[in-house]
Amino acid sequence: MSFYKKFVFPYLSRHDAEKIHYVVMDVLKFVCKIPFAPAILRLIYEKKDSRLERKVFGLRFKNPVGLAAGFDKNGVWTDELSNLGFGFIEIGTVTPRAQLGNDKPRLFRLKQDEALINRMGFNNEGSKAAATQLRKRKTKIIVGGNIGKNKTTENDDAVYDYLKAFNDLYPYVDYFVVNVSSPNTPGLRALQEKEPLKHLLKTLERDNGRKSKPKPILLKIAPDLTDEQLDDIIEIVKETRISGVIASNTTISREGLQTPADEVNAIGAGGLSGKPLNQRSTEVIRYLAEKSKKSFPIIGVGGIYSAEDAIEKLKAGASLIQIYSGFIYEGPGIVKDICKGILKEKF
Numbered sequence: 441m442s443f444y445k446k447f448v449f450p451y452l453s454r455h456d457a458e459k460i461h462y463v464v465m466d467v468l469k470f471v472c473k474i475p476f477a478p479a480i481l482r483l484i485y486e487k488k489d490s491r492l493e494r495k496v497f498g499l500r501f502k503n504p505v506g507l508a509a510g511f512d513k514n515g516v517w518t519d520e521l522s523n524l525g526f527g528f529i530e531i532g533t534v535t536p537r538a539q540l541g542n543d544k545p546r547l548f549r550l551k552q553d554e555a556l557i558n559r560m561g562f563n564n565e566g567s568k569a570a571a572t573q574l575r576k577r578k579t580k581i582i583v584g585g586n587i588g589k590n591k592t593t594e595n596d597d598a599v600y601d602y603l604k605a606f607n608d609l610y611p612y613v614d615y616f617v618v619n620v621s622s623p624n625t626p627g628l629r630a631l632q633e634k635e636p637l638k639h640l641l642k643t644l645e646r647d648n649g650r651k652s653k654p655k656p657i658l659l660k661i662a663p664d665l666t667d668e669q670l671d672d673i674i675e676i677v678k679e680t681r682i683s684g685v686i687a688s689n690t691t692i693s694r695e696g697l698q699t700p701a702d703e704v705n706a707i708g709a710g711g712l713s714g715k716p717l718n719q720r721s722t723e724v725i726r727y728l729a730e731k732s733k734k735s736f737p738i739i740g741v742g743g744i745y746s747a748e749d750a751i752e753k754l755k756a757g758a759s760l761i762q763i764y765s766g767f768i769y770e771g772p773g774i775v776k777d778i779c780k781g782i783l784k785e786k787f
Contacts (some may be wrong), residue, residue: 444771457547472520481523487779496737496759497656499681503527508762509586513564515573522581524774526771532586533619538566548707552698559624567608574612578696578755585613621662621689623711633696634672641680656683663688663720674732714765718743722756729757747781
């Protein structure tokens with residue numbers, strides 16, 4: 441058991457999950473201002489090896505391990521997080537207008553399941569503020585922009601929210617992710633239906649095509665989709681010519697949890713992430729890869745807590761992977777561990 445998991449996480453987990461997140465990141469930001477500290481962090485947490493490099497949707501990643509959206513919602517910690525070995529960082533979800541998100545508390549740990557439930561509700565400072573933050577960044581790590589609609593925007597007008605966030609972030613991110621799969625914004629998942637989704641993606645790609653240098657656009661999907669809906673996703677990706685898919689977002693399912701049902705019910709609504717999502721997200725990746733004959737890249741995310749978990753996703757058909765809950769439960773050493781494991785497998 442690592443020092444982090446034995447001593448650090450038990451201490452951190454005694455505090456409110458959302459509050460301690462900001463405390464820890466404030467500490468990291470302070471540490472990174474100390475001379476030579478960023479270099480020392482990179483020495484500890486980064487695994488450099490040309491065999492880890494991946495070229496996916498036209499971008500060259502130094503390694504295939506990314507940080508999923510939700511951790512750095514406003515792009516304020518990209519420089520600091522880049523010292524922890526990640527191959528790329530995805531910010532967001534960013535909406536065009538700032539919004540507070542849902543009422544607190546809204547982030548909960550299920551320690552018995554090594555899982556999280558969140559109902560954050562796209563709390564962020566808006567796309568202009570995120571753009572301002574990213575404009576200041578010094579590192580050249582690949583950054584993705586995960587975009588969504590504001591809670592008060594009707595679905596019929598959602599496309600305008602996505603366009604606004606897209607255009608605000610365009611100069612400062614390397615790829616985009618269209619988030620229509622969060623369970624925490626009322627009605628958002630209705631945008632995953634075939635016709636609304638095609639209209640949204642075609643509109644974004646049309647705007648993207650007018651840019652001097654179009655950027656990859658990916659779609660983040662829910663793990664709760666049926667096979668028929670996944671077939672629709674494959675068709676939509678081909679028809680709209682977007683660059684790929686992220687599989688998957690959090691789940692609304694509560695099946696198979698070790699945490700007592702009364703505790704889970706007391707938490708209430710929200711998206712579940714972590715170890716319980718591992719198997720389903722891998723199933724979705726494998727289904728998409730096999731059914732599409734690997735015609736588009738997939739970023740695999742959901743329940744990755746070890747090199748073995750990551751390798752399973754890559755073997756199922758993912759080109760890259762992302763971590764979130766595993767990063768919180770296992771600590772920053774997980775990135776280097778995954779990279780070492782991938783090298784042993786000779787991917």
